[in-house]
Amino acid sequence: MNLPAPLAPATTPPVFARGSAASAVITVGIPAFNRPQFLAEALASLTAAQAEFPWFEVVVSDDGATSDLRQVVEASGVRNLRYYANRRAFGAVDNWNRGLALATTPWVTVLHEDDLIYPWFFATIAPRLQPGVAAVCTRCVQGTTPPTLTAPENLRPPYRYAPLWFLKSSMTPFPGVAVNRLRALELGGFNPRMAGLADYDFWYRLACSGRVEVCPEVAAFYRVNEGQWTDRAWPQMLRASLVLRRRIAREQLPNAPILGRWIARFYTARMARAYARRFKDQPLTLALTRARRLERIAFSRVPSGWVWALLRLLAKRGNEGVKE
Structure with missing residues (x-):
């Protein structure tokens, strides 16, 4: 596995800025690309959060560099703000990394322009932003419009x-x-080679480097709409997810390779079934056909809750106690 090289902090001057990050503890990096309406909603959600938690800055990295987006940024109510119009397009994953590289605070969160946070997001995670913690997250709700x-x-x-x-x-x-932020830079951030699974891969590497904490509260919104990366590249994502899960199995269950491979296949088969339902009107792909074959493994129809309970038990006991 070719891991990304460490990221270097970026010192590019913004084309527009206001406020100061002197008292900020977290940076919100927004990778933007020609969707002004969604960007306006994301910035509005951040503006609403300022009343409860003002100690953050926002960095917008614009891969489309359209005047519409700059106008949206300038019209927003975000106090501490920097806007960058990229001279060349970085591409989706590298633009996620721009938020990590441009940040000046100890913590960073990447917010896609079509997603948003709820006003209590920062207040929810702030008590957990402690030394030794690699990442803190909240639960998020999904849909076409934020509830x-x-x-x-x-x-x-x-x-x-x-x-x-x-x-x-x-x-x-x-x-x-x-x-x-420093840990994310050391790990090289999101790996562009992982494409649509770059976040999955990065969160896993973070979890291996330190503690990842999940706050049970819902404090973010993930928008599901047509034309998303998953819609365009789900066959490739399906193949890559099996490769990633096999890697996780090798690293986390070194004493139980057969069990690790079975769990990797089990969850990839479930993913294939979900994609088959979601994209039932699209032509059958070779990737999906191959992934559906994973359902032929032994015990492929056991309830997923049982397998999840097994994973939790194994994690609690530690891998050293798992042998075949």
Whole structure:
């Protein structure tokens, strides 16, 4: 596996800036590309969060460099803000990394322009931004439009998302993850070679480098709409997910390779079934046909909750106690 080289902090001057990041503890990096309406919603959600938690800055990295986006940025109510119009397009994943490289704060969260946060997001994660923690995230709600939610009255204790659990999935679809900036730079950030699974891969590497905490509260929104990366590249993502899960199995269950491979195939087969339902009107692909063959493995129809319980038990006991 070719891991990305460490990222270097970026010193590019912004084309527009206001406010100051002197008192900020977290940077919100927004990779933007020609969707002004969504960007306006994302910035509005950040503006609303300022009343409860003003100690953040926003960095917009514009791969489209259209005047519409700059106007949206300047018209927003975000106090501490920098806008960068990229002279050359970085591409999706490298533009995610721009948020990590341009940040000046100890913590960074990448927010896609079509996603948003709820006003209590920062207040929810702030108590958990501690030394030794690699990342903190909240739960997120998914849909085509953000639902109206009420703020939680009391914060529940977070839980650690163990590296072994990534055999099932990552801890979040994407938004609502705050990462330790220095650690993220050392790890090389998101790996462009992983394409649509770059977030899955990065969260896993973070979990291997330190503690990843999940706050049970819903504080972010992940937008599902037509034309997303998954819609365009799901056959490649299906193949890559099996490769990634096999890697996780090798690293997390070195004493139980047969069990690790079985779990990797089990969850990839479930992913294939989900894609088959979601894209039932599209032509059958070779990747999907091959992935559906994973359903032929022994015990492929056991309830997924049983396998999830097994993963949790294995993580609790530690890999040294798992042998074949």
